[in-house]
Amino acid sequence: MKNVFFKAITMAALIFTFLGCSSDDSDIDLLNECPEGYMGANCDVKKTPSKIKVTKIVLKEFPHLKPDGSNWDSWLDSTGSEPDIIIVLWKNSQPIYVSDVSYDVSNNTDITLNIFPPLEIIEPNIQYTLGILDYDNGNVEDSEVMAGGNFLIYDSEDNGFPSIRNITSVEQLISIDFHLKYEFF
Numbered sequence: 468m469k470n471v472f473f474k475a476i477t478m479a480a481l482i483f484t485f486l487g488c489s490s491d492d493s494d495i496d497l498l499n500e501c502p503e504g505y506m507g508a509n510c511d512v513k514k515t516p517s518k519i520k521v522t523k524i525v526l527k528e529f530p531h532l533k534p535d536g537s538n539w540d541s542w543l544d545s546t547g548s549e550p551d552i553i554i555v556l557w558k559n560s561q562p563i564y565v566s567d568v569s570y571d572v573s574n575n576t577d578i579t580l581n582i583f584p585p586l587e588i589i590e591p592n593i594q595y596t597l598g599i600l601d602y603d604n605g606n607v608e609d610s611e612v613m614a615g616g617n618f619l620i621y622d623s624e625d626n627g628f629p630s631i632r633n634i635t636s637v638e639q640l641i642s643i644d645f646h647l648k649y650e651f652f
């Protein structure tokens with residue numbers, strides 16, 4: 468009987484200790500690890516990625532005609548009158564990515580560019596420049612700019628870390644997807 472009573476007291480002490488511990492926030496924080504990319508007491512603060520890898524670019528919409536309504540290329544062009552598209556990304560006016568040429572891309576056709584090894588973005592918070600060009604005369608310099616402009620490849624205001632970041636400009640008639648992987652220190 469005495470032994471049972473002693474056990475009951477021990478159990479009560481253990482339960483009390485457990486409850487006391489679990490109500491202490493600092494102990495919980497030591498035990499909890501935040502999901503990758505998050506920090507803070509409630510794991511609701513986004514970290515800035517140390518590296519973003521661009522694994523694929525998909526151009527889904529582009530201006531099919533020049534602003535004056537004419538075709539990008541002449542009917543006499545060896546590739547045909549549709550644009551011969553290259554996609555270029557610049558960082559501080561330096562090209563960091565130049566795609567192969569996709570010849571004579573017709574309307575409603577996606578251009579899918581797998582990038583291997585991936586393009587590595589190590590400064591996620593600065594603006595990059597996108598250029599969608601009609602490749603003319605066999606060199607990038609002579610190519611006509613179909614659309615483009617500055618954009619953020621990473622937006623800290625976004626929810627989470629989207630694996631596909633879409634950039635759309637209704638004004639410029641473009642829609643382009645960047646497939647991304649994030650790394651954190």
Ligand SMILES: [Ca+2]
Binds near residue numbers: 544546547548571572
């Ligand atoms: Ca063409």
